[in-house]
Amino acid sequence: MLFKEIIKMALSSLGVNKLRSSLTMIGITIGVFSVISVMTAIGALQYSIEHGISFLGSNIFQFAKYPANVSASGDVREKYRNRRNISYQQALHYYRLMEGEAREICLKCFAYEVKGQAVYNGVKTTPSLLIVGSNRSFLTANAFTLGYGRNLNDEDVELSRRVIVVGKMVEKRLFPHETPINKVIRMSGHTYTIVGVLAEKGTAFGQSQDDICIMPITRFFEDYGEAKRTVNIATQAFSADTYNRTFDKAIGAMRIARGLRADQENDFEIYSNDSLKSAFVSIAGVVRVGAFVISFIALVAAGIGIMNIMLVSVTERTKEIGIRKSIGARSRDILRQFLTEAVFISEAGGILGIVLGIIVGDMLAAWLQAELIFPYGWAITGVLVCSAIGIGFGLYPAYRAASLDPIEALRYE
Amino acid sequence: METRDLTRPRGPIVIDIENITKDYVMGEETVRALRGVSLKIHRNEYIAIMGPSGSGKSTLMNMLGCLDTPTSGRYEFNGKNVAEMNDDELAAIRNREIGFVFQTFNLLPRSTSLRNVELPLIYAGIDPETREQRAAEVLADVGLGDRIHHKPNELSGGQRQRVAVARALVNRPSIILADEPTGNLDSKTGEEIMALFEDLYQRGNTIILVTHERDIAAHARRTVHLRDGLIESDHAGFIPEIDMATVG
Ligand SMILES: Nc1ncnc2c1ncn2[C@@H]1O[C@H](COP(=O)(O)OP(=O)(O)O)[C@@H](O)[C@H]1O
Ligand SMILES: [Mg+2]
Numbered sequence: 001m002l003f004k005e006i007i008k009m010a011l012s013s014l015g016v017n018k019l020r021s022s023l024t025m026i027g028i029t030i031g032v033f034s035v036i037s038v039m040t041a042i043g044a045l046q047y048s049i050e051h052g053i054s055f056l057g058s059n060i061f062q063f064a065k066y067p068a069n070v071s072a073s074g075d076v077r078e079k080y081r082n083r084r085n086i087s088y089q090q091a092l093h094y095y096r097l098m099e100g101e102a103r104e105i106c107l108k109c110f111a112y113e114v115k116g117q118a119v120y121n122g123v124k125t126t127p128s129l130l131i132v133g134s135n136r137s138f139l140t141a142n143a144f145t146l147g148y149g150r151n152l153n154d155e156d157v158e159l160s161r162r163v164i165v166v167g168k169m170v171e172k173r174l175f176p177h178e179t180p181i182n183k184v185i186r187m188s189g190h191t192y193t194i195v196g197v198l199a200e201k202g203t204a205f206g207q208s209q210d211d212i213c214i215m216p217i218t219r220f221f222e223d224y225g226e227a228k229r230t231v232n233i234a235t236q237a238f239s240a241d242t243y244n245r246t247f248d249k250a251i252g253a254m255r256i257a258r259g260l261r262a263d264q265e266n267d268f269e270i271y272s273n274d275s276l277k278s279a280f281v282s283i284a285g286v287v288r289v290g291a292f293v294i295s296f297i298a299l300v301a302a303g304i305g306i307m308n309i310m311l312v313s314v315t316e317r318t319k320e321i322g323i324r325k326s327i328g329a330r331s332r333d334i335l336r337q338f339l340t341e342a343v344f345i346s347e348a349g350g351i352l353g354i355v356l357g358i359i360v361g362d363m364l365a366a367w368l369q370a371e372l373i374f375p376y377g378w379a380i381t382g383v384l385v386c387s388a389i390g391i392g393f394g395l396y397p398a399y400r401a402a403s404l405d406p407i408e409a410l411r412y413e
Numbered sequence: 414m415e416t417r418d419l420t421r422p423r424g425p426i427v428i429d430i431e432n433i434t435k436d437y438v439m440g441e442e443t444v445r446a447l448r449g450v451s452l453k454i455h456r457n458e459y460i461a462i463m464g465p466s467g468s469g470k471s472t473l474m475n476m477l478g479c480l481d482t483p484t485s486g487r488y489e490f491n492g493k494n495v496a497e498m499n500d501d502e503l504a505a506i507r508n509r510e511i512g513f514v515f516q517t518f519n520l521l522p523r524s525t526s527l528r529n530v531e532l533p534l535i536y537a538g539i540d541p542e543t544r545e546q547r548a549a550e551v552l553a554d555v556g557l558g559d560r561i562h563h564k565p566n567e568l569s570g571g572q573r574q575r576v577a578v579a580r581a582l583v584n585r586p587s588i589i590l591a592d593e594p595t596g597n598l599d600s601k602t603g604e605e606i607m608a609l610f611e612d613l614y615q616r617g618n619t620i621i622l623v624t625h626e627r628d629i630a631a632h633a634r635r636t637v638h639l640r641d642g643l644i645e646s647d648h649a650g651f652i653p654e655i656d657m658a659t660v661g
Contacts, residue, residue: 004541005535005541012523016523319519320521322519323519323520323521324532324536325480325504325507326478326480326507326513326519327507327508327513327532327533327536327580328504328505328507328508328509328533328536328537328584329504329508329536330500330501330504330536331500331504332501333504333536406480406481407475407480407481410480410515410519
């Protein structure tokens with residue numbers, strides 16, 4: 001029998017019960033969608049990371065207590081928690097050892113536990129400001145640029161001045177009509193004089209970079225406490241050529257600052273663009289596995305749905321099968337007809353899932369400011385898997401239909 | 414009533430059954446629908462099979478149409494033993510050699526007349542253009558040239574049966590099997606269908622017709638009476654007396 005004929009038959013009989021066919025289709029769509037959207041987004045991010053996006057500014061590496069990949073299992077986490085904090089004293093020690101060896105050394109501390117809310121003249125920002133204590137190097141080390149006003153300077157840090165550099169969001173919310181420079185804002189019961197405003201940075205990896213305010217690290221410790229904090233240290237080499245030398249020296253300096261003996265391991269994490277890339281890759285791996293598990297479950301459920309609707313369909317169309325057999329349809333013609341229908345539902349759902357998945361995945365990628373991609377491999381895999389599901393779960397109902405006795409089938413009402 | 418053509422030379426034997434039985438097992442009980450039926454049918458015969466309800470007429474027809482298999486006995490179709498045929502060969506015989514017309518028409522309800530009539534040609538692997546052309550021709554032959562795009566529920570009973578006859582004819586089978594083809598039609602429409610069969614017979618087809626209506630059986634050239642799964646009589650021509658005897 002001609003292939004076109006089978007397709008026509010499949011289409012017309014699926015059209016008879018549109019609601020049921022669509023519901024079954026949607027199951028497949030969900031399964032395919034979840035894996036394709038995640039793969040598209042991850043693929044886009046990975047592409048962007050491999051082709052230029054940097055997590056850190058250029059020629060920068062960073063020391064911190066915790067590793068970037070915090071998805072590590074419990075006992076590994078425990079190990080990091082028990083690690084000594086990087087104290088401000090140690091950070092300063094490192095700073096002195098490395099002075100002149102690097103272009104910028106940024107010491108920074110984040111008050112993640114405080115939901116920063118700036119108030120001026122009774123107007124408030126949303127309580128989403130990230131409060132940072134740092135020094136003049138923060139901007140360069142974190143790829144911020146100053147919009148206007150001035151950056152923090154060494155004197156601000158020495159004297160722990162009540163000065164602050166704010167992100168664009170603060171300016172937009174509190175100072176729509178006047179300059180924020182030299183205005184005094186209140187935050188968490190303290191007052192700060194705004195000296196500079198950052199240029200707008202937008203979102204990166206889903207987080208607004210403009211909800212931020214930076215004060216001298218010494219002021220930060222006085223207002224938000226120093227005791228339980230660990231300092232992150234970002235170091236920028238003079239150039240790409242000197243990066244490796246600076247890197248080696250920095251590790252030595254850090255070991256001295258931490259008071260480590262020669263036989264002791266580094267008790268701090270080293271972030272570089274490379275280490276962040278590999279951290280990303282391993283997180284991406286976990287997300288991928290998750291997406292696979294979800295879509296596997298969804299697809300098996302959908303496959304069972306297909307089997308169910310096909311069995312119902314075979315029962316409902318027993319008479320039709322009898323008629324077809326009585327006028328010369330072979331068992332394999334009937335088998336093919338029902339298999340084609342199953343594959344059709346599956347493919348229709350699958351292709352919808354692929355299209356939606358790529359669209360949503362790329363939207364996600366766009367939002368994370370990554371390159372958009374078309375994941376050909378995943379799309380083709382999706383089509384193949386859907387065919388396999390259609391055939392796999394359609395086989396039994398189709399076999400049931402094909403092996404019906406013509407007379408029994410004809411008598412069915 | 415037209416003249417019966419008893420002098421026509423007999424063609425080769427197309428259907429040869431010997432001692433056919435068919436048992437239906439239903440739980441404890443076994444229904445013996447056919448209890449040893451033997452029959453030889455020549456090419457271009459016109460046979461009516463008569464008998465009271467439940468006498469095994471449909472069972473016999475399904476057997477002859479290769480839709481059902483006997484419990485015991487031998488069936489040769491065109492000299493070939495049907496018991497030795499596989500599923501594909503049986504399907505091919507149903508498709509090409511036999512045209513089946515049912516009492517309840519058995520059309521696909523969602524398909525047009527044209528699509529219904531095309532169906533046997535699809536399974537015969539004929540290309541779409543030839544198929545459509547031939548189906549339309551046959552529909553015109555049975556007087557439905559203007560109804561080819563109608564679905565069964567848009568047609569009268571007589572028209573539906575014509576579609577079914579067209580479907581039975583479209584693959585040019587040599588044998589037409591009709592199981593009470595006029596059973597669901599009024600007598601006038603029934604006569605129209607019978608005229609179609611007469612025409613087919615005149616063109617050389619073999620026609621086997623099941624009926625319990627005497628005026629319908631009167632069209633046939635040979636009459637076989639079944640009773641309780643056995644052949645009670647087998648006569649050339651139509652013998653109304655025997656039928657009268659059954660009735661009263
Ligand atoms: N599929 C079946 N299962 C059980 N009994 C059947 C079946 N088909 C026919 N019979 C029985 O076989 C006998 C003959 O039936 P059938 O050939 O349909 O008679 P007719 O067509 O002459 O009215 C009847 O007693 C009927 O009840
Ligand atoms: Mg009957």
